[in-house]
Amino acid sequence: MTATIKKLKDLTREKERIAKAREAYPFCITISSGTCGLAKGSGELVKAMQAAVKGLGLSKKVLVKSTGCHGFCDIEPVVHVAPQGILYQKVAPENAKEILSETVLRNNVLDKLLYTDPRSGQKVRYAQEIPFYKAQRRLLTKANDLVDPESIDDYIAIGGYRALAKALLEMNPEKVIDEAKKSRLRGRGGAGFPTGFKWEFCRRAKSDVKYVICNADEGDPGAYMDRSLLEGNPHSALEGMAIGAFAIGAREGIIYVRHEYPLAVRNIRQAVAQAKRRGLLGKNIFGSGFSFDVHIERGAGAFVCGEETALINSVQGLRGEPKQRPPFPAVRGLWGKPTNINNVETWASVPIIINKGGDWFARIGTEASGGTKIFSLVGKCAHTGLVEVPIGTSLREIIYNIGGGIKGEGDFKAVQTGGPSGGCLPRHLIDLPVDYDTLAKAGSIMGSGGMIVMDDSTCMVDVAKYFLNFLRNESCGKCLSCREGTQRLYEIVERICEGNGKEEDLDLLEELAQVVKDSSLCGLGQTAPNPVLSTLRYFRREYEAHIKDKRCPAGVCKSLIQYVIDGEKCIGCTLCMKQCPVNAITGELKKVHKVDSDKCIRCGVCVESCKPKAIFVV
């Protein structure tokens, strides 16, 4: 049944109808099936579970729901059994039947599928008891656990579109902007501009036509919260956009989403179509007289299109080259009309602010910045995934308490925040609170929320080289300083990594970095030197080791390392010899093997294949 929703009471009635239909099922099995989950086999698991439900004749008792990502990507695929509330991790299709026959029918917990807390060694039954979830404040991401992204009913069931109704029927645009200001919500894409003020600028611009855009061109490598939100709960961003459009006086919205996120594209397309069918987008929404329509543009793969003016050019079918600001998009944007751009996470925060009030939201974060922020905690961390915490939470809390510290035996060395515009923060800054201003002062940025944890096997010069390589490829080429500057910076760092660096290179890097910063038009160029400058600031010794000692302390830079076999540990199993793609290892069975450094290509396959861990890097 897909009744059109024309009035507030229709929404209320729909919510009740859906709730009633759900109550008919005593049990609900939820399987997380975002892109990460699918990569780990959740697609087959869903099919196996559906088949098992049918096979056991439970079709009228058990509802099988496939949702987006629950955040703890490390333990995917995750199965949640309701009403018991039990969480099973790393579930295989062959476990489907026993989950039904044991847990659902007999209330028995399957110990082997429970999560083990690595600190206590105890098995954990419920999600909220897992340390990864316990310390989070999941304002936005919680809905991902509950909502089938392909079902607008699921979103309505958790109170979806109630905020839009409230804004349209009980508030006026000024009041909406007021709440946004009170919430102290700042742009989650990275720049951190106060959202309420941004809306107000656009509202004040005089024009008959205005636009709102949802920036889902999440280009920062290492950040994927927008993908997760669009994949898992696409209606939340859509509802936020409609509220924002009402506030600034726009009737048309565009979602600009990366083509690299196929599932997000599919789910947001479906969500838009469903919302239109239900009358939650389109003409005269809730009978308020406000009309709003949305269409979707797929990005074509250009990092610079995360920049507002470049994104606008791209929507207009052009090369994504940025423009001089001012005029800001709020005055002259898409097709020369006032345009307001926010990213997915910002839009998805809006319904919460309208429902709960700006003051409530503001109390969660810091003095200068309200609410929560989602971080993608990845890299060498023990527990990787999406983490949502109040703004101002310390790096230590996020990396150690939620993330469980470093995976394996390594030591924490640095955390890279803010993607290619950000920087690397060293160990002694671990107690910094994560907010826009503190991280900027420390030489990085909070950015869109990427948090890549690095241990002592990560070479910071190599990380700088990595980002410069990324930026020289992604520079649109409009400004000479950015186009050539990032290229030259890359060449200097590359030669340092190859052992051909000179001592004066470090000063040259700093000087050139400053030029690129000062003389580039858009954010890409202005922040491009941050990865180099921050690593130089905190890890200068590592650069010096490469230059003076011709040594890569982390054992990463191929020109400066050699593989050596420890004669005492080698058991002479010949496995590494067989695996070596270039026959650089020689030896006989049960005798210590040897690596020929001239032949060796430093691929590391031998290290991974060696069971007694006899091969090491010098």
Add this chain to the structure above:
Amino acid sequence: MKNKKPKRNGSGDPRLDKVLKPYKGEPREMISMLQDIQDEYGFLPEDALRQVAVALGVPLPDVFGVATFYRMFRLNAPGRHTITACVGTACHVRGVPRVVDELSRTLGVEPGQTTPDGEYSLETVACLGCCAIGPVVVMDGVYHGQVNPQTARKLVKTPAKAKEVVKS
């Protein structure tokens, strides 16, 4: 210049005409047109680029400019199988460079190239947003997490074992 209607009879290629049919022929549609062409052919054939220029009433160099600006577009036919390694930051620190090297060596081509027999194209992508399970390699639309050089080599040898193809 006023927008022209696409010359639907001009291409002589019914396959291309079908792709371009829903469009009004406005220059703003260029990127989606190119995306649809690439979805159909797997790349942007030269004739198609010419046809887009005609359909939109814009100079061919403008079309070429857009087609070469964005990373998703390719001007050469891909191999039968496409293997894409994510080279995002998280994958990088977890060792994707060695995975790419290994794929490159196994296939005998550099990233961005296709094997001479037309079987495999090796690609890299800036970030797929599956950072928590990196290094990630996508083989014909199937995502594989926590790949190392050895498992990457095996992937190439046994391509078609599909888990779940993610398509938009």
